[in-house]
Amino acid sequence: MDELRVLIIDDHALLGESLARFLGSNDMQAVWCGDLARAMQSIRDQSWSVVLLDLSMPQGNGLDLLKRIKLMHPDLPVLILSMHPEQQFALRALRGGAAGYLTKGCSPDVLVEAIQKVVHGGRYLTPGVAEQLANYMNEGEAAEEPHARLSDREMQVFMRLVEGKSVNQVADELHISCKTVSTHKTRLMHKLALDNDADLVRYAMHQGIVS
Template sequence: MNKIKLLIADDHRIFREGIQALLVKEAGIEIVAEASSADEIYNILESKEIDLVLMDIDLDGSSGIEATRKITMANNNIAVLALSMHSDHSYIMKMLDAGAKGYILKNTGKDEMIAAIKAVYNGASYFSSDVSQKLISQLVNKKRSNSSDIPLTRRETEILRLIAREYSNSEIADELFISIRTVDTHKRNLLEKLGLKNTAGLVKYAIQNGLLND
């Protein structure tokens, strides 16, 4: 089994060391490097193989939001999971718009952090419970976007709903009795049809259009 190659990006050394202490004995995760600034992140990504960046919003002299945007635009094989003290809706949305696939808070426990890392690595989205509540409370009260007029097939709606409920591709396949390849095809079609960039965009669309209320 391949280990998840992790880069920890945070401007506080003591916090980076704390994360390492929590995860160092986790069998499925390998901490490859750590960084305190965006420039350090970019240099590491050029020289080392990284699967996932655990990204703080506040970096040394730079923004984790902008770093996330550059990383996800340059290489869609590298996933970004936000780990932040900021629980404001605006910060959450900026990170998701930048391409982060998940958002957890710094008061998250070890087990949930590991679950989030594994979920995002496997292509799902992950939000800590407080973050999920903020997203839902904000988005369900907004006017539905014009894209809600785009017709989806019954199967596309089923898959979109399961994606928003944090099901992995294999779990969706098992739930709907279809192949993982078919799930991948539907997901690509959904992204193209709705004009979205990633799984986080699909989750936002599902919440905004009330699919989790059904």
């Protein structure tokens, strides 16, 4: 069987390089890329078996990048490897075309198993994600928590606000204007039926998004 070629897109050099070495020790050819422009160029110019994608990239929206990859190569499996709990982003990523969702706290054996499964055309779902997906299939949006109905950009703003970041900090990280962040904040507060920042933090704590 041909050697699997894995492109790792993550802005953390230590993690990316460590992952590349680990996968290399498991008979895979793994390349780490921490720059979105170079990553997209690599996807255009080279052949890959699977992409490991971090959702939290300072240069852009990981969910947007996922959609761009799937538009360019619909059959290329993309496995999300994120610091965010699966209950917050897994369904959103799967709907965007991801072949699976893992948190960065998963075991190395699970990562290898997930890669092997998605490169052979399957989806890798943890029991928790499978339950979420089943509930969504059975009940639709009624099965989702209110924050699951936020747009991708609203969700990005939401996650940063509940981490205690200011509107200016969020704008800098997402490369958008403060006015745009404020607009997204107003919309997400309305969708969540919340009145102020304290309500927003309490909601996030209740949902287990922050501790």
